[in-house]
Structures are given as C-alpha cells and as structure tokens.
Amino acid sequence: MTFSNLQQRLAARLGEGPGALLYYSAANQGEALNEIQRLFVLLTLCLESIRTLILSPGNRFYHMLEWPDWLLPLRVSLSQDTTAGQTALYDAVLYDTAMYNEEAYPGLVASTAPKLRPASLAELSALNAAWLSATGNPERYGLLGLDLLFLDRAPIVPGTKLLITYARSPVAMSGDNDVPEIPEGDHLALIDGAEVLLRLTEGGQELADAMPAFDRFLAAVKLRADDVRKRSVARGYDHSPPELTLPEFAGLLRKRSPKRMEGQDAG
C-alpha cells in the first residue's frame, strides 16, 4: 500500500469527502501516519540495518546516535567489509522502496569473524580489572543508555571496523508512491493508529469512538513483536522487543452506564 493509498483510506475513515480535505490536511495525515509507523517499529523492532562502524585507535566509547535511525544493537562483529554504510533512505532506482543501507547492501560480505558478546560494565570489570587499558580487537561490547557503545578493548590498528546489525527507525514517507517499510500485512494498522492520533484534535465522542482502532493497532503490534522475538532468538540477536503491558484503549473513555451510576447513587 502506498503513502497515497494510506492517506485516502485514512481520510475516508475520518469522514472526509473524496474531494478537498476540510478538517484534516494532507500534511497532518502524513505526519500522523509517519508518527504511528515510528511507534509501530519502536514497539516491534521489525526494521533492521547493517552498517560498518569505523573505530578510532585507542577509543573504546562511541555515541551511536551519529546514525540518525539508531534504536538498538542486535548483533555486533568485527568487519571485513570494505564499504561504509549510509543512513537508510528512499531509493528512486528501486521504485520508492526504502533501501536500508544504500552503499553497503549490494556488496555486503558476511563477516567470518565471531560476533562480539554483549556485556555490562561490571562484567567487563570482573573479567579484566585492567580492561580500560586493554588494547586489541574487541571481543565484548555493551550499550549504556540511548547510544553509548563501549568495547572491552580499544583497537590499535587504524581502519578496524565493526559490522553492526541494529534495529532502526523507519524512513519517513513523503512522496505519494512511498511505501511503509513495515511488513505489508501491518499497513492497515497504521490507519488504525493514525486515526486516533488525528482524533486527538477533536476529543469528545469522536475520540471515544475511535479508541477501538487503537486496540486493533496494538493487536497488530503484539503479533509482529511475537514474530520478531522468535526471529531474534533464532538469529541469536542481543535485543528483542519487550513484552509490554498493553492497556485496553476501547474502555479508556467508556462512559459509565446508567445502571452503574444508579448503583453508586444508591450506595
């Protein structure tokens, strides 16, 4: 489903006529669809990229938000790849299909080096009390907070690279023919979620009536997250989507029934 298809279906859901949009501009609908796609991907970690990180000799700490689509590392290994990846973007050559890593993708060579094992600072300290002065090819890595990647050893050879598979945010859709990056089976969930975001403008009964759509969005999130969790286990990834406590949105704004109100009055 293209961005244009999604916007048309969303407009119909919002009660906008087939002609000019009256209450919800195309820009606002587009923002809502992009925002809900980012939330879907955050909750499911369903998008991945592979990029190389060029290490600086002597440096064991790296801020990964230099990659603007960074979310979490999934697999890290030493790289023998000779290309350096770029940020994910839409590629006109591939008919508005988002390419995850334009430069590295076509010529990517799987690394034969073993993966780096995840570790906490305390584990690195326990394994080697002098780890902060250890040099050589790293064998373990960890992540602190949003983006601080640390290595158990600082490389000494210039040009040492890591091949990092990471969960990433989607590329924002803007052109009519852009296609959401999430799996096609989940495209309808974007309409469900975006409808609620747009109904936040109105509130009241319109918002209350739209709330079941958010439950449908979350049901799609749960299905996809379950799939991604299984895939993560199978691939030996270091992170997978969390099991969240999902509230029931349909009941969030439900009015109290007259019967319950009577009962409360009597009490």
Next chain:
Amino acid sequence: MPVDLSKRIPVLCARLNAAGAGDLVFWTEPELYQRMAEALTRLARRDRIFWTVGETIAVEIPQAVYLLPNNAGIALAALDAAELRPASVGELEARDSNWEQTVCVEGEIPTHWIGDYLGAGFIRLYPSPIATGELLILSAKLPDEPTAETPQARIPAPVADYLALAALQEARDKEGDARMPEVAQVCASIAALYEQTFAAYWGTPS
C-alpha cells in the same frame, strides 16, 4: 545527529486546533517547548538514558573530593585508565576506621570512589591521592533543555514523538476553556507505552 523539535511544533499546533504557533490562543510556543523539555528531563532523570564519557578531571595532591556538575549517576570512574571500585561510606569504615585521613603510600593510587559525597554532585577518592593524574568519569547527564532558539536534541525520532505527545497531554490538561481531559488521558496512556519501551531498551536502573 540531533532531532529538530521545531518540526514537531506545527503538528502540536494542529492537534491544539491552531493553524500555527501564532494562532495559539490558550498556550504559547515557548510553553510547548517547556513542556517538551520537562518531559525530556523527567525521562532522563527516571531512566538515566543519557550517558557520556565526560572530560577528564585533573587530580591534584592531596585533594580527594571533586565536583561533578550535571551528574545524574556514575557508572564508572578511572584514574589514569585504572578502574576504581565504587564503595559506600559504610564499606570504607569497615575496611579502614580512619579512611577519611588515609592517603596513598608511595607508588599507590586511589582504589575506590564514593558517589554523591557531601550531597549530590561530588565524588570522593579513597585513599587520597599523592600524585597527580587524570580522572575519567562515565556518568549520566541531564540533557540541555530544547527551546525555540535551540530546538535540537540528541534523541531518536520516537523519543521526539513522545515529547510532543507529553506536551499535548499537559496542554490539554491545563485548567481553562480549552481543557480536554479525555484527550489528556489518551495521550497519557500512549505516553505510558513509550515509557515502558524506553525503560526496557535504554533504561539504566539506579
């Protein structure tokens, strides 16, 4: 690469039934930035998601206490690349009843650190150093508050979405003719989903 929060303002305005920042009646643009900044600070404080390897601190003789500005937690302290171990006052008292007066002997360097010494914001080394050196601290920080003049923040895009949602929640919960508690309630519920996820992915427990 920083996210530009000014791009979230038109979206926020539209959800507040305004054509743009100049069309806001019950709120102001700086107020929306403040609400986003407050949400970011609360997130940073609660989940400690911003970690940096700070500038090295020059250790002087025989100074044992050093100020750590804007510090929301220490994960690692090292003196000249030798990691120091965290300790509490109780542990040091059990180890050395005269610990506050103890200084390193010749050739020795401090072995432990105490965080939040003399209240928050200080780190104390034990034993007190007798040689100069460079103290490296890996600590959690509170982020710079985004404003209309400096709307950039080093956060992933979904965190920016969360900040805008939190600002909308606050705006719609503000006492006045434009108050819409049901909108604030839905925003809070969606924001809770974000918060659960942020804590699971990037949160660092105290």
